[in-house]
Amino acid sequence: MADDEGPVRSITDLARIAGVSVSTVSRALTAKGALNKETRRRIQELAAKHGFQLNVAAQNLRLGRTGAIAVLLPLGHERGQHLSDPFFMAMLGFLADELTERGYDLLLSRVLPDGDDWLDNFIRTGRVDGVIIIGQSDQSAVLDRTAERYGPLVIWGAHAAHYRYLTVGTDNQAGGALAARHLLEKGRDRLAFFGNVAVPEFAARYEGFLSALPADMRGKVDLVHAHVTPEASHRVAADYFVAGHRPDGIFAASDVTAMSVIAAAAEQDIRVPDQLSVVGFDDVPLAQLANPPLTTVRQDIRQGAHLLVDLLCRRLAEEDTASVQIAPELVVRESS
Structure with a gap:
């Protein structure tokens, strides 16, 4: 490599001096694509020495890309x-x-x-x-x-x-089935689902939940239309409990809804999990910090x-x- 052979005005000049292809220089200066770490470092040092900066916007324009x-x-x-x-x-x-x-x-x-x-x-x-x-x-x-x-x-x-x-x-249906089987294992038989089944993902979770229940329980599950924001889902859950509904197992279509259900239950002195088991869906970072920590179906x-x-x-x-x-x-x- 002869790194002092003439001025560096273009990526082609830098590739010639470095003794590599133009595409290799591009990968080194944009951090796109696989490249040996030593090669990347050497090209970046050469570019700095010669005061060369790649015009990424112009390159993307030539290639018909935005980046x-x-x-x-x-x-x-x-x-x-x-x-x-x-x-x-x-x-x-x-x-x-x-x-x-x-x-x-x-x-x-x-x-x-x-x-x-x-x-x-x-x-x-x-x-x-x-x-x-x-x-x-x-x-x-x-x-x-x-x-x-x-x-x-x-x-x-x-x-x-x-x-x-x-x-x-x-696999939302499989996730709903996991929640149903868990509540059944806990001996829960008065069940409710909280979620908006107009959403394809939530509808699949509800279908999977019902599919894993005994046939004689499916028609008895309360379907509660709950929005996904904390405020809206809390309001729906609070109204549900104030109206006298007392399920012993709830599957919520999201962790946010599940945590809102738990908060609304506490306001009515419904003890979780002694009187009510609650299962969410997602496993967001807040789930393990909830009070009590939330049982949930994890999406990776x-x-x-x-x-x-x-x-x-x-x-x-x-x-x-x-x-x-x-x-x-x-x-x-x-x-x-």
Whole structure:
């Protein structure tokens, strides 16, 4: 290597001086792709010595790329939900880490759909190379239509054979069945489900819950429509208990709802878990800090984030891909 052979005005000049390919220099200076650590360090030192900085924006423009991935949260059914939701916060943290490792910036947007063209309109802006959507909400038809003509799109959510779009998500029916069997093992037979079954993921959890119960119990389960925000779900649970309902086992569609149920039960002197066993879904970090610590069905959110980004990158590379379901796990703590 002769690192003093002429000025360095372009990435080609730096590649010539370093004795490597232009693509190797690009990977070294953008931290994208696999590269030997020593090679990366040597090229970065050469660039610093010659005062060379890669114009990433210009490079992306030449390649027809933006260097950014959108993470969208469509709130068609729960318009009061916020990005501060514990599940969203955990998922976004893992996604940000994964995208950074791949050399992408993350563009985050909370979407309140006001028509059927919100996703197409966003994609037409050309601001990103691909889109990850967290939750289908009630937007399955929109996602299906867009997926027919836009490849780099991956959704975190429930899978169904008729969906045209690519999904990564937990086997929600299996998770609901885990919750039902656990409550049965605890001797609970007056059961309730708290959740909005208009949401595909929550509907699957409810279906799985019922499927694992004896046939004569299924029609006796209280279905309580609860929103996912802490305030709304607490209000619903409080009204439910004040009306005199006294189940001895509750399966909530999310940990946030489960923790709200526990708080509302305490206000009515209903002891958890002595009089009432409560099971949530997600295993957000707050679940183990609840009072009492929450029994829940764990989704492996870290693995989910990795799979979302990996499948999206494979889509961008025009590789074959298929939807993935992750097995749930029951985490038993003191609330049941």
